[in-house]
Amino acid sequence: MMKRVFRWLLGLFLALLMLVLVAVVAIGVAAVQKHPLVESNASNQLDGADSVNALLSQLNSAFSEREEGHTIVLSEMQIESLVGVLQRAAPNFRGVVNVTRFGGTVAFTFSPNNYDIYINVSALILPGDALKIDTITLGDLSLPGNMVVGFVETAINVWTRSKIASLALSRIEAVSMRENEVSLQIGPLDELLVELNTVSNNLSIDADNELQDLTAYYLRYISGRELALSPKPMPLIEYLREGMARARERSETAEEAVLHNKAVIFALAALVGHHRVGHLVGDIQPNPDKAIKPRAPAILVERNDLARHFIISAALELLGEQGVSLAIGEFKELMDRAQGGTGYSFVDLAADMAGAEFARVARSPDRAKELQNAMARVQSDSDIMPAIEGLPEGLSKQGFIQQYQQVDSELYLQEVKEIKRRLATITLYAAD
Structure with missing residues (x-):
């Protein structure tokens, strides 16, 4: 009797499983089509x-x-x-x-x-x-x-x-x-934002508690160093050198080097980029009511805006697929064409692209330790940032349209290609 009941239940289970599989396949076939519904530009x-x-x-x-x-x-x-x-x-x-x-x-x-x-x-x-x-x-x-x-x-x-x-x-x-x-x-929105902050922290902790802890550590460590306490603006390469030197001391394997490199980049993005970038990793600020900041802004090619573009783009590249940070940087420049904005800047875009390249090397298991060693030898901004001479910037919307029409035009792509050519001359970013 028990065997008969068991066989009956097993048969029912298999029948239901087949029905579910058939339904899933049917939905999949119905959902997939041979022609696109949207062909927008x-x-x-x-x-x-x-x-x-x-x-x-x-x-x-x-x-x-x-x-x-x-x-x-x-x-x-x-x-x-x-x-x-x-x-x-x-x-x-x-x-x-x-x-x-x-x-x-x-x-x-x-x-x-x-x-x-x-x-x-x-x-x-x-x-x-x-x-x-x-x-x-x-x-x-x-x-x-x-x-x-x-x-x-x-x-x-x-x-x-x-x-x-x-x-x-x-x-x-x-x-x-x-x-x-x-x-x-x-x-x-008060209740929603409070709940959103809690959910964000919980998800980031579940996703990578070690990365959050390391990022919080490097944020405290670098912010306490002499360069962050200096009353005059300090080069971004000095911040990177400081962070990567400590990361090299604490990294034994390639996997550890990748993790520490990411933590340094996220910490610097929150410290000298914008403190809200830290929320992408989790709760990293010692005092949730007052974000840590350096005494004076960081600079890249003597400009604070380029330092921020570089390090925030590097952090975004670590979070997304290749091309996400470039798309966001490009969009930001297009927004700047509005009246009262700083105008479209291929110089800013070059800093975005350089930051993305830096992140690409930092997260590569084959090159993570190489980057840590290379930062100890960095002598100038040109070791991480391409030359900006001749790159157009400050273009209003009207000026941008007159010269380039739109993104993806031949002239626009030539400017992007030139930035990529300059990036390729930087030893740190050279392909394997």
Whole structure:
């Protein structure tokens, strides 16, 4: 009798397993298509990058006045620009947004490397007293928006072991639309930001507690050294030399060298770049109410802005895939074309690209210890930063368009190619 029951349960289990496998395969086949839904051009979308400054100003007010409600107005151009930078960072991604007074559509296409297939997704968002997604289409599948949002909400809450997704959705009190514009009525963000900080710290601890601890250690160590206490600006190479010398003392294996190199870069990005970069690693500040800063700013080629571009770009490169830091740096320069900005600068872009190259070597198991040794011999900025003579900067939006039209134009790519050529002459970044 028991054997018969066992065989029956086993047969039922196998039957259910087969049904699940068939369903998964069917969904996979329905989700994958042979033609892309979106064929947008990132360079065209990035033409409006300078308009994002107004959006950032609104967000800054919402964060600083976190106990009050706010209305955030997003133009279609601003949203398209943000989608454009995603496309620059992930070339296999394409996205497009369209907003009317009746609703907004968001569509994107993803194509895996080396495969002539496409995953197409679109969603219809409706105005209302909350975030209302009418329909989400995945390939040939059409799913109720509320069901998908509920699933994603639950998944995020479970993953973060919090109610962060539910809390974020509850902050959206109303959505209104008109041609090419969306208005979000959001409630006070104080509770959400507190929860977000807690979740961020918990996730970073779960992901790499050792990296967080080492970053906090190097932040304290370098900030206590003489160069950080100097009343005059000190070269970034001195900060790097100080950090990498200590990292070399504490690294025995190649794997340890990679870990310590990363910690030094993240610590310096928080110290001489911007303290908020440290949040990407976790809670690294000894005093959460007052971030550690050097007495005077760090400089690279006698400029503080280049030192910050270099080290923040290096930190971003460690966090993402190759090209992410360049896309972000490029986007920042496009934003600077706005009136009152510093203008588009290929000099800044060169510092971004140099920082990314430095990070690439620092995280390579084959070259991590080599970098530690090389920093002990560094004599000048030219050992980590390419020459900047002749690189255009301070270009307004009008001046940029007149000279280069847009990113990815032939003339623009020639400037980027020239920066890469100069980077290739730096021994530290030379390919294996």
